[in-house]
Amino acid sequence: MGFNFTVMTADIDERAIRRENPEDLVMALAEAKVVVHEGVIREKPSSEEEARLFIKGYSRAPACTVGSVMVTNLKTGLKKGGWDKAEVYFHPIPDDVIESLIKEGTVFKVAGGLLVEHPLTSPLVEAMVGSIDSVMGLPKDLTRALINEVL
Numbered sequence: 579m580g581f582n583f584t585v586m587t588a589d590i591d592e593r594a595i596r597r598e599n600p601e602d603l604v605m606a607l608a609e610a611k612v613v614v615h616e617g618v619i620r621e622k623p624s625s626e627e628e629a630r631l632f633i634k635g636y637s638r639a640p641a642c643t644v645g646s647v648m649v650t651n652l653k654t655g656l657k658k659g660g661w662d663k664a665e666v667y668f669h670p671i672p673d674d675v676i677e678s679l680i681k682e683g684t685v686f687k688v689a690g691g692l693l694v695e696h697p698l699t700s701p702l703v704e705a706m707v708g709s710i711d712s713v714m715g716l717p718k719d720l721t722r723a724l725i726n727e728v729l
Contacts, residue, residue, distance in 0.1 A: 600644040613690025614642040620690035629680050632691040637670040641692050643713045647721050651728040658724045662717035664708025666694050671702055 597603035600614050613620045615632070616639050623629035643666070648659040675698045685691035693699050694706070694713050711718045 612644050613692050614644060615639060615690060622689060623686055623691040626680050629685045629691045630676055633671055633676045633679060633685065636668045640665045640667045641690060643692070645712060645715050645717060647717065647724055649721070649724045649728055656728045658727045660720050660724055662712045662720045664706065664712040666703060666713060667705040669702045669704050671699065675699065
């Protein structure tokens with residue numbers, strides 16, 4: 579993006595911080611991304627059964643990602659934050675693809691087990707509302723705007 583920056587991550591238990599509204603939750607977590615499916619906030623899947631349920635569900639209804647960005651000017655201390663949403667619509671996801679994703683294990687490391695960029699799932703993306711960088715967790719346009727606000 580053309581900026582020199584330092585990434586600072588919080589060492590927190592995300593499951594200990596709860597909010598009903600996904601926008602409020604990501605701002606409370608600051609620099610987080612959550613997946614919302616059929617009105618329910620989804621964390622990282624905790625079991626194969628949960629991962630299977632999550633991924634299969636994306637065949638019937640879109641996954642919505644809600645992510646936040648917090649930037650701080652380390653010289654002035656000025657902080658600005660915001661959130662961004664994106665929606666991902668999938669074609670039906672075959673059971674063999676779901677089982678391969680679970681066996682591989684990456685789905686357990688991401689919110690909602692959602693992997694739009696994976697070679698097995700990217701061909702199954704029917705449509706996306708919003709940007710891929712927002713789905714992946716760092717909305718570039720929002721980040722750029724917030725950096726410019728704190729400079």
